[in-house]
Amino acid sequence: MSAEIGQLALILAFMLGLIQGLAPLLGAHRGDSVLMSLGRASALLQMFFVALAFGALATAYLTMDFSIELVAxxxxxxxxxxxxxxxxxxxxxxxxxxxxxxxxxxxxxxAYFGGTLRETLQARVLAVQGMLSAAFIGFCLFTSNPFSRLSPIPLDGTELNPLLQDPGLVMHPPLLYLGYVGFSVAFSFAVAALIEGRVDAAWARWVRPWVLSAWISLTVGIALGSWWAYYEL
Structure with missing residues (x-):
């Protein structure tokens, strides 16, 4: 059941990413508040469905669902x-x-905290984020599907790589990805500013904390990964 839920959630998230990438961009160009609000709603719904897909995969691991190839x-x-x-x-x-x-x-x-931004700027930022998310979700669905099934179902799994069975695995990848992916927000703001042809105090005020949080996460993640590699290898 986890595989079906996760697969469906990813498909819906992909479709929402396409909507998020196109509707607010068109809305900002036309000054259409309805289309721009559709971008915000799509971003929030996509967040829910991706979290559902991730939760489905995590549940499959915790419950040892070896019918999923990745878990096995x-x-x-x-x-x-x-x-x-x-x-x-x-x-x-x-x-x-x-x-x-x-x-x-x-x-x-x-989408949730960007209410203080100009509506057109927020819409264009969300559009760029939507295009990025649609591309990565599409990659997951079409080339690296985490919910592929096995038949017949094995009685047990083949174990995680012993080098990865370490506390470093619990913290290192999430911190590293928070840093790498966090910089996507700075990229989206930069592209939105190029489209608008306007960089002001509101733009700088919003970008600064995102860049700082991404930089801190990336720095801590790289340091933790270096420590892990040093004592492991």
Whole structure:
């Protein structure tokens, strides 16, 4: 059941990303408040559906659902609970889903907290974020699907890579991705400002905390990863 829920949630999130990437951009060009508000609603809904997909995969790992190929290849019933959960992003497909989750959370935050921005600027920022999220979700769906099924279903998994069974796996990738993906907001604001041809105090005031938080997360993530690699290898 987790696979079906996750797959459907990702498909809906992809469609919402396309809407978010197009509707507010057209709305800002026409001065249409309805289309611009559609971009905000799409970003919030997409955040919900991506979180649902990620939760479905995490649940599959925690409940040892070996009918999902990813769970069977990167988990085992004897692994500690913390590593079974961290295995959610311990593979290429799972880490891409974590990337998409953080991207959707940033888009949702812009939609929810960006009420003080000019409506057209917020709409264009959300449009760029929507295009980015649609591209990454499409990559997950069409080339790196985390919900592929196995048949017949194995009795047990083949275990997570022993090098990854470490506390570093629990913290390092999320912090690193918060940094990498966090800079997408700065990119979206820069592109929106180029489209509008206007950079003002409101633009700078909004970009600064996003850049700082992304830089701090990336710095801590790289430092943690360096420490992990040093004592592990």
């Amino acid at each position: 290849k990167h988990s085992h019933s004897t692994q500690p609970l913390a590593y079974r959960f961290a295995a959610t992003w311990g593979s290429h497909e799972g880490s891409m889903l974590l990337w998409v989750l953080i991207l959707a959370l940033h888009g949702g935050a812009i």
